[in-house]
Amino acid sequence: MMVNLYPLKELKLPIVAECINPDIFQGKKPAEIEKLEVWEGNKQKKLGELFKAEIAETEDASENTVVVIHGDISRVKRIGAGMKNGEIIIKGDAGMHLGEEMKGGKIAVYGNVLGWAGSMMKGGTIEIHGNAGDYLGAPYRGSTEGMKGGKIIVHGNVGREAGAHMHKGIVKIYGCAGQFAGFRMHGGTIYVQKDCEARTGACMVEGTIVVSGRIESVMPSFTIEGVKKKVKIEEGEVVETPFYLFLGDLTENGRGKLYVAKDKNPHLSHYEKYL
Amino acid sequence: MELLIRNGFVYDPVNGVNGEKMDIAIKNGKIVEKVNERRAKKIDASGMVVMPGGVDIHSHIAGGKVNSGRLLRPEDHFKDFERKTVTTRSGVGYSIPSTFTTGYRYARMGWTTVMDPAMPPLEAKHTHEELSDTPIIDKASYPLLGDWWFVLEYLKNGQIEECARHVAWMITATKGYAIKLVNPGGLEAWGFGRNVNSIDDPVPNFGITPREIIRGLCKVNKLLNLPHTIHVHTNNLGKPGNYVTALETMECVEDLADGDKPVIHITHCQFCAFKGDDWRTFESGAEEIANYVNAHSHVTMDMGQVIFTDTTTMTADGPFQYILYTLSGNKWVNHDVETETSAGIVPFHYRRKSFVHATQWSIALELALLIKDPWKILMTTDHPNGGPFIAYPRIIAWLMSRKAREATLKKINPKARSRSLLPSIDRELSFYEIAIVTRAGQAKALGLKNKGHLGVGADADIAIYGFNPEEMEPSKKYKAVRRAFKRAAYTIKGGQVVVKDGEVLKHMDGATMWLDVQLCEPCEIELNEDMKRRFKEYWTVGYENYPVTEDYLAVSHPITVKADV
Amino acid sequence: MPVVKAVTCPVCGSLCDDIELTIENGRIVKVKNGCAMCEAKFLGYCCEHRVLKPMIRKDGELVKTSLKEAIRRAAEILAEANYPVLYGWSNTSCEATSVGIELAEEVGGVIDNTSVVCHGPSILSIQDVGIPSCTLGQIRHRADLIVYWGSNPWSAHPRHIERYTSFSEGRFEKSAWRGYVTKIKALVGRKKIQSAIKRLVLKKPSQISTHLEPTFVSPIMRKGRKLIVIDVRRTKTAEMADFFVQVEPNKDYELLQAFRALIRDQELAVDKVAGVPVEYLEDVADAMVSCDFGALFFGLGLTMSGAKLRNIDAALSLVRDLNMRTKFIIMPMRGHFNVTGANTVSTWQTGYPYAVDFSLGYPRYNPGETSVVDVLLRKESDAALIVASDPVSNFPHKAAEHLAENPLIVIDPHMNVTAQMADVLIPSAFVGIEAAGTAYRMDHVPIPLKKVVNPPRGILPDEEILRRILAEIRKIKKKQEAA
The missing domain is CATH 3.40.50.740 (Rossmann fold)
Incomplete structure (x- = not known):
């Protein structure tokens, strides 16, 4: 089953619409979908007041429910929150808390995404073809429950604290990453193909961060361990270039691994004297 | 306004009423002999349990420490919220609910009086501002006095009467209700990061021992004729082997008892009934404590039941909270208060599968069941330290039903299970005894004459629960007991129906009770030059700005106490 | 003329409550005990x-x-x-x-x-780490080490130092005022000597790097309360300090993490952090570890620069870790x-x-x-x-x-x-x-x-x-x- 959602107007107020979720849409008729409840600003509304829903039967006979949203929905929060199955495709920008606490299924965004995408994620895949905001895959305020599984792929850049408190899973960033990528990380893998701002891996305890581009600086509380010829990101993806390997963060008695491409970071060459 | 509650099974232990079918008449917020049957609004309580409104002797619901806990833990509340309704305010819940939600949730379970047990005197206004924002229930708070420099100095010099006069001033100035001691002496030591290790370990810089503080304040309490006893959180709380300290603490005031009147309340006793030399050899000391309490009449205590859940521990016991931080690695708040006390906060998750946590769960129940006289052991979780107060229905079920205990025992850590005394205990509390441990006994220990019973003249604070003791046996139908206590069929506060079928019907203010302690000779402390000088030296707030004025109390309910000094 | 005593000053977060106001014809005409900000507010609130x-x-x-x-x-x-x-x-x-x-x-x-x-970001980090803190009187009575980081109380909280910290008089710790006066005299003396050398020898005195300059005067000179100031510029408060650490702008996080590693007795694989030589940081870390009661106050200079909220995360963690070694507390300097x-x-x-x-x-x-x-x-x-x-x-x-x-x-x-x-x-x-x-x-x-x-x-x-x-x-x- 494929459900197409079309915004009926330019959305200006913040909208909370956790009902946009394949598990909830599954087996419903368009009229039923349009009756689902959402909040627009401080008013409770029906989804149908903001979106038109159409069902296109697919040839795919599987049970998979695919939700396709056409247009800019950067004001709409919590899309796909907690979803377990199915697929959401967003042809435009998406709002905050996309796929929060997601357990399975797939979300693809052909546009940019605001903060907290994949926050507290446990499984499934989020692929963002544009940029992602701050706190990608990070937990809620005060919580240490970061990503526990699943995969986030961002083709553009990401903001601060991507993968903070991560325990398991993988975050792949093909653009640049902001400060504090992998902050207080406990496991899993973060790969940044381009450049990284400062404080990458600060307070990390375990896990792996791989930076293929230039890193602004390495925290003084990391020690150099050696130079590696290549690093495996995941099954089937290996980056073959020399990497400095740093261990840290000493302040947390951590043994996290921070790989930084040697060629792109001549300003770190002074560490070699410790090898 | 007249109200008549008809045909309920009434449990009113103070007046010896044990499940008799009878009517309760209410007029102008009080229980009366009878009302005009035609005019009165009637509530049909047939097939239901009628009890006095619940009383909680020890629950951290307001003040600086509680609020720091709220601030510390957005992740604790963001999934447990209450929407605004036409009649009620919104809020958040779980282990440290916001003030409005606290009032509503107590009322929903049929509780109408709650005592906040730890008020730093310097921040008493804060506690009172929050209490005033806690709707429906009546409340009071205990100022922390066990490490107050004035107390340490007067007791050191043996000036008991002078000490009593200052304590009287302090209780009235902070609008407090009882004398609270937390790890006496240990908190002063914590000012420099140290602690005391026994009741005879001298307090650094003050040359006094915890024993002298406990005995001194116990004497002060008697001199002032306060309605409650001293309320003691023992030294060494939360450490293996501390049941000895608890026994020593009770013994040290044995000689101060007059007749059968208690002179000390040991609070959240579970946390000081640990046997063993370390966490590996950790075991229950409940039997030893129970044996002592069964043989003595000068003690009351409350349970401090542990609930398997995520909660937020908070006590004035700064050094204990620091240990808890080092054990758990969780986030940690410390807040020492000049001249007076300290406080600490650490989020904590009690897990069934943890040997220590499961043993703690067992200890509290062992205490409640092994202590024969229910008037001596009251039900609490030391909210939120053992778990949030919303778990009371579960504890009631454990107390009333061996089957309920067995169901939980099955799921806990096997080593804890095999060492637990619970399988050997058959005792199941009746509704009559539950009414004692949750209201009558609590009110009696607090010296609240108008609470905890349904006799003529009592405050019309009443809870009605949808459980028919004629048709169902609570020990078998413990889940029905749980449901009934979770959402009271009716809660009546001051003669007004505030909750029906577990829904809050109205937002109204409850009263704040406090002691207006009147000394024999009018005391000049407030104007005394010596006091002013010491104020300037000891505190960073002027004496004019220190006391809590009555306008900080939404509804002020002073209780006059005539002292012997 | 009526005098109102024990008035609380509604200007900064120090809330001094000992202000005395003289009222004449329904107007405040005189302010006693207040700082300049306090006087300006009470006398000038009724402006055009x-x-x-x-x-x-x-x-x-x-x-x-x-x-x-x-x-x-x-x-x-x-x-x-x-x-x-x-x-x-x-x-x-x-x-x-x-x-x-x-x-x-x-x-x-x-x-x-x-x-x-202002301190919203600080709160976010408190929610992650917690905060070991206390009331200000506790510091007055007990603190023998005061740290101001990214905060200049001398101008933003003028009576903070006198009422609550270095120059306040407590039960266990006395005011450091006297030591400060001696130090200023010594400093003035040294400057005189330096300029005399300059005039006589016609040669610049050997340049000592800025963060080192006045710092070695006092630890030897006096016992009692010590003051450490850490800031990107030499503030008026820094002039009074026993140690002044001039941190490179936006590098506070690195400095804090370095201190955290040092107090755990870990070796750093770098010579300098945030522009400051590691040996000097070791001295400061020693002072922190060896005090009986330390207090760290931080201002917006820390909250709003570089790593922002995570600066506070590191500061809170540092103070928490210091409690393994001694008693240490931390407090934000609230403005309004x-x-x-x-x-x-x-x-x-x-x-x-x-x-x-x-x-x-x-x-x-x-x-x-x-x-x-x-x-x-x-x-x-x-x-x-x-x-x-x-x-x-x-x-x-x-x-x-x-x-x-x-x-x-x-x-x-x-x-x-x-x-x-x-x-x-x-x-x-x-x-x-x-x-x-x-x-x-x-x-x-x-x-x-x-x-x-x-x-x-x-x-x-x-x-x-x-x-x-x-x-x-x-x-x-x-x-x-x-x-």
């Missing part, structure tokens, strides 16, 4: 920029109107709004904030206080006199200290999402109420722009920049001078604020104005429901 009449915008102009009309219009704006913001609260009483929260709940708005642009109170009331009523969104009918909190600056930057709000604050002049330009586009209600005693943009402007009494209430000191001690003089005729306190708006909104809602 005072608004004395409610105003309302008609055809683009602010025109005078009745209070009733202004309140009615304000209520209409809020009742109609789909996503209003209610901002300010740090320069008013807790009682007013309490009504403000009820108002926000009633209209389903976002209520936020000025901590969003009742910003702590605004956080406190908000927390007990909603569970959250600031940035509380009531649009779904219950409190939600997520700074970055529900914080007013971010809401404005995303242009989401459609009405605004500002109480006792001037966001237009201190918010980012884009946020201020959207704020000005919203129907805007301002409650303030002054004609500030935000007030000039208002659609409804309701003048209010000065809290702590013309209206009573409660405020919370930076260490969470509640202190009453006094009403010492009457406000100008017809001017009400914030609390009362808000109550009237709330009542009016409820009236409007009732009418709507009936219709």
Whole structure:
């Protein structure tokens, strides 16, 4: 089953619409979908007041429910929150808390995404073809429950604290990453193909961060361990270039691994004297 | 306004009423002999349990420490919220609910009086501002006095009467209700990061021992004729082997008892009934404590039941909270208060599968069941330290039903299970005894004459629960007991129906009770030059700005106490 | 002339409560015990920029109107709004904030206080790490080491040092004033000698790097309280310090983490951190570890630079870790006199200290999402109420722009920049001078604020104005429901 959602107007107020979720849409008729409840600003509304829903039967006979949203929905929060199955495709920008606490299924965004995408994620895949905001895959305020599984792929850049408190899973960033990528990380893998701002891996305890581009600086509380010829990101993806390997963060008695491409970071060459 | 509650099974232990079918008449917020049957609004309580409104002797619901806990833990509340309704305010819940939600949730379970047990005197206004924002229930708070420099100095010099006069001033100035001691002496030591290790370990810089503080304040309490006893959180709380300290603490005031009147309340006793030399050899000391309490009449205590859940521990016991931080690695708040006390906060998750946590769960129940006289052991979780107060229905079920205990025992850590005394205990509390441990006994220990019973003249604070003791046996139908206590069929506060079928019907203010302690000779402390000088030296707030004025109390309910000094 | 004693000063977060005011003909004529900021406030509050009449915008102009009309219009704006913001609260009483929260709940708005642009980030890190802290008197009695990091109390909290820290007199620690005087004499002496050498030898004295300069004078010179100042520039407070660490701008996080590693006796694989040689940092770390009671105060210099909120994460972690070795506490230097109170009331009523969104009918909190600056930057709000604050002049330009586009209600005693943009402007009494209430000191001690003089005729306190708006909104809602 494929459900197409079309915004009926330019959305200006913040909208909370956790009902946009394949598990909830599954087996419903368009009229039923349009009756689902959402909040627009401080008013409770029906989804149908903001979106038109159409069902296109697919040839795919599987049970998979695919939700396709056409247009800019950067004001709409919590899309796909907690979803377990199915697929959401967003042809435009998406709002905050996309796929929060997601357990399975797939979300693809052909546009940019605001903060907290994949926050507290446990499984499934989020692929963002544009940029992602701050706190990608990070937990809620005060919580240490970061990503526990699943995969986030961002083709553009990401903001601060991507993968903070991560325990398991993988975050792949093909653009640049902001400060504090992998902050207080406990496991899993973060790969940044381009450049990284400062404080990458600060307070990390375990896990792996791989930076293929230039890193602004390495925290003084990391020690150099050696130079590696290549690093495996995941099954089937290996980056073959020399990497400095740093261990840290000493302040947390951590043994996290921070790989930084040697060629792109001549300003770190002074560490070699410790090898 | 007249109200008549008809045909309920009434449990009113103070007046010896044990499940008799009878009517309760209410007029102008009080229980009366009878009302005009035609005019009165009637509530049909047939097939239901009628009890006095619940009383909680020890629950951290307001003040600086509680609020720091709220601030510390957005992740604790963001999934447990209450929407605004036409009649009620919104809020958040779980282990440290916001003030409005606290009032509503107590009322929903049929509780109408709650005592906040730890008020730093310097921040008493804060506690009172929050209490005033806690709707429906009546409340009071205990100022922390066990490490107050004035107390340490007067007791050191043996000036008991002078000490009593200052304590009287302090209780009235902070609008407090009882004398609270937390790890006496240990908190002063914590000012420099140290602690005391026994009741005879001298307090650094003050040359006094915890024993002298406990005995001194116990004497002060008697001199002032306060309605409650001293309320003691023992030294060494939360450490293996501390049941000895608890026994020593009770013994040290044995000689101060007059007749059968208690002179000390040991609070959240579970946390000081640990046997063993370390966490590996950790075991229950409940039997030893129970044996002592069964043989003595000068003690009351409350349970401090542990609930398997995520909660937020908070006590004035700064050094204990620091240990808890080092054990758990969780986030940690410390807040020492000049001249007076300290406080600490650490989020904590009690897990069934943890040997220590499961043993703690067992200890509290062992205490409640092994202590024969229910008037001596009251039900609490030391909210939120053992778990949030919303778990009371579960504890009631454990107390009333061996089957309920067995169901939980099955799921806990096997080593804890095999060492637990619970399988050997058959005792199941009746509704009559539950009414004692949750209201009558609590009110009696607090010296609240108008609470905890349904006799003529009592405050019309009443809870009605949808459980028919004629048709169902609570020990078998413990889940029905749980449901009934979770959402009271009716809660009546001051003669007004505030909750029906577990829904809050109205937002109204409850009263704040406090002691207006009147000394024999009018005391000049407030104007005394010596006091002013010491104020300037000891505190960073002027004496004019220190006391809590009555306008900080939404509804002020002073209780006059005539002292012997 | 009547003298009012024990007045609380409504200026900064130190909330000194020993001010004595002399009143003559209903005006304050003399201030005793206060600092310059305090005097300026008490003597100058009744200045020419005072608004004395409610105003309302008609055809683009602010025109005078009745209070009733202004309140009615304000209520209409809020009742109609789909996503209003209610901002300010740090320069008013807790009682007013309490009504403000009820108002926000009633209209389903976002209520936020000025901590969003000051110590809000600090709170976010407290929520991750916790905070070992205490009341200020505890520091007065016990602290033998004071650290000011990114904070210059000498100018921002002028009496902080004298009342609560280095120069205060406590039970176990005495004032360091005498030592400071000796040190200044020594410094002056040294400067004289240096200039004499310069004149005589016609040669520059050997340059010592800035962070080292005055620092080695005192540890030898005196016992008792020590003062460490860490800042990007040499402030007036730094002049008094035993150790001054000049940190490279935006590198505080690295410095803090280096200290954390050092106090764990770990070796650093670098020679310099944040521009400071590691050996020097080791000395400072030693001083921290070997004190009996240390206190670290941090200001906006730490909260708002470089790693921002995570600077505070590291500072809190450092102090927490120091407690393995000694007693150490940490405290933010709160600016506005009742910003702590605004956080406190908000927390007990909603569970959250600031940035509380009531649009779904219950409190939600997520700074970055529900914080007013971010809401404005995303242009989401459609009405605004500002109480006792001037966001237009201190918010980012884009946020201020959207704020000005919203129907805007301002409650303030002054004609500030935000007030000039208002659609409804309701003048209010000065809290702590013309209206009573409660405020919370930076260490969470509640202190009453006094009403010492009457406000100008017809001017009400914030609390009362808000109550009237709330009542009016409820009236409007009732009418709507009936219709």
